[in-house]
Amino acid sequence: MKTNKLKIFSLLLIAASLAIGSCKKGTSNPPIVYYQQEDQVGRPAINTVFNAAADKQIFNTTTPSAMSALFQAKFQAKLLALNPGYTTNALGLDAATFTGVLATDVLNVSTTGTTTFFDGTNVLTGRQLSDDVITVELTLIFGGPNALTGNPTNPGLISDNVPHNDKAFLTSFPYEAAPW
DSSP states (O other), rough: OHHHHHHHHHHHHHHHHHHHHEEOSSSSHHHOOEEOOOOOOSTTTTHHHSSSSGGGHHHHHSEEEEEEEEHHHHHHHHHHHHOOOOOOOOOOBBHHHHHHHSSSOOOOOSSSOOSSSBSSOOOOOOOEEETOOOHHHHHHHHHHHGGGOOOSSGGGGGSSOSSSSSSSSSTTTOOOOOOO
């Protein structure tokens, strides 16, 4: 329980630092501080892969509640262009449902269970630094319905072949590996 509280605190601290890092000061007296959303990145690479260049910044500044309506159909068209044989993925999601999940770029967090992007059982209940997010996303896009049982539809496309971070993560806050 203490570990989950520490993880949640760490996520909140990171979110607060990002918000502070993207504030603007107005010119009135006293100055008014405006906060501006700069990026989503709840699920890495989704904006990069599924959005056209003209939509990337719009996606970054769209509130999550409006994202699915604006981007789901575009994401579905891109998914089917990338994988024309897509029927369902390892989670049993058809193209419309899966791209609806992807188009709403938020990071769900379980406050009572396992925190992981995907560990074979738990799905999108948070994200640990060590989670192989890109491989999970590739598996869900290209792996097909039997990807987790050892029979992926496109076996050469379900991994980025990067098995772990290039440096070990720290065991205490701030947890991220030191830069090179």
